[in-house]
Amino acid sequence: METIKIIIAGPRGRMGLEAVKLVHNTENFELAAVLDRRNNGMNLSGLAGFEGMEAPIYTDLDECFSSVKADVLIDLTTPEFGMAHAEKALEYGIRPVVGTTGFTNEDLLRLESLTEEKGLGCIIAPNFAIGAILMMKFAQMAGKYFKDIEIIEMHHDQKLDAPSGTAVKTAQLISEVREDKTQGHPSEKETIPGARGADMNGMRIHSVRLPGLVAHQQVMFGMEGQLLTIRHDSFNRASFMSGVRLAVEEVMKIDVLVYGLENVIE
Ligand SMILES: NC(=O)C1=CN([C@@H]2O[C@H](COP(=O)(O)OP(=O)(O)OC[C@H]3O[C@@H](n4cnc5c(N)ncnc54)[C@H](OP(=O)(O)O)[C@@H]3O)[C@@H](O)[C@H]2O)C=CC1
Numbered sequence: 001m002e003t004i005k006i007i008i009a010g011p012r013g014r015m016g017l018e019a020v021k022l023v024h025n026t027e028n029f030e031l032a033a034v035l036d037r038r039n040n041g042m043n044l045s046g047l048a049g050f051e052g053m054e055a056p057i058y059t060d061l062d063e064c065f066s067s068v069k070a071d072v073l074i075d076l077t078t079p080e081f082g083m084a085h086a087e088k089a090l091e092y093g094i095r096p097v098v099g100t101t102g103f104t105n106e107d108l109l110r111l112e113s114l115t116e117e118k119g120l121g122c123i124i125a126p127n128f129a130i131g132a133i134l135m136m137k138f139a140q141m142a143g144k145y146f147k148d149i150e151i152i153e154m155h156h157d158q159k160l161d162a163p164s165g166t167a168v169k170t171a172q173l174i175s176e177v178r179e180d181k182t183q184g185h186p187s188e189k190e191t192i193p194g195a196r197g198a199d200m201n202g203m204r205i206h207s208v209r210l211p212g213l214v215a216h217q218q219v220m221f222g223m224e225g226q227l228l229t230i231r232h233d234s235f236n237r238a239s240f241m242s243g244v245r246l247a248v249e250e251v252m253k254i255d256v257l258v259y260g261l262e263n264v265i266e
């Protein structure tokens, strides 16, 4: 098996730390470098919690991508920086695997044309957990039969984007099969703005943020006399790592943009 050389952006974050451990412990993966907005010029192994995990730390993108020979960039940062990281990686011939959420449709289109231009794969995965991918697929199946749908996503209170990337992706998948419908009473009025949540093609998305939570989503489907609830819970960040590994392996085999791991698990 050929070794895949990987750069991780955001190594000190909750997801980044797990990803560093994954790469460190995977036989055919090699941590080539990390992109961190602090600690430029140091070695990762010198930071607390990363003992024995050797990798040069870079802050400057051009310096990192031009100095290090890498195949894949795993980005686990913020939407503000994730897009710039992915674009720059492609320019340097490095395939992005992006877990960072909060990308706009314009961002996805831009990356799609860049991947085409460069003939390089890129995977944008709003959720790496296999259970979450199945939850989205099951929700899409149910969306064919139920038009009244409320998505409730629940996350830790340090999350920057709302709604979550998973909730947006779920609503997009459902929209592919559900007739657009405005839900609730036609004359309903919010007496407190936001009470009915965000509106996506008539579906409602509610974002809960509480300390103690990790990543949870339930999709509720209502119909006269019945309720179907499809729910997934991630209790820790390790739950995402088999998906990260799969995405890194798959991105090496493709030359297009893939948005959503449901497109590679079959
Ligand atoms: N696809 C999936 O399955 C999952 C996706 N996510 C997404 O991943 C992203 C990260 O989540 P999480 O780990 O919880 O967030 P954290 O806030 O814990 O980590 C983000 C890290 O990115 C770093 N960072 C920010 N800007 C830069 C930059 N310009 N260059 C390098 N590093 C940078 C931050 O550094 P600093 O400490 O200096 O601020 C921080 O360490 C989010 O968008 C989240 O929604 C999360 C879980 C699962």
Ligand SMILES: O=C(O)C1=N[C@H](C(=O)O)C[C@H](O)C1
Pocket (backbone or CB within 6 Å): 101, 126, 127, 128, 155, 156, 159, 160, 163, 164, 165, 166, 167, 214, 215, 216
């Ligand atoms: O920020 C998080 O934690 C998560 N973000 C992703 C999202 O926005 O959907 C994936 C997962 O829900 C955890």
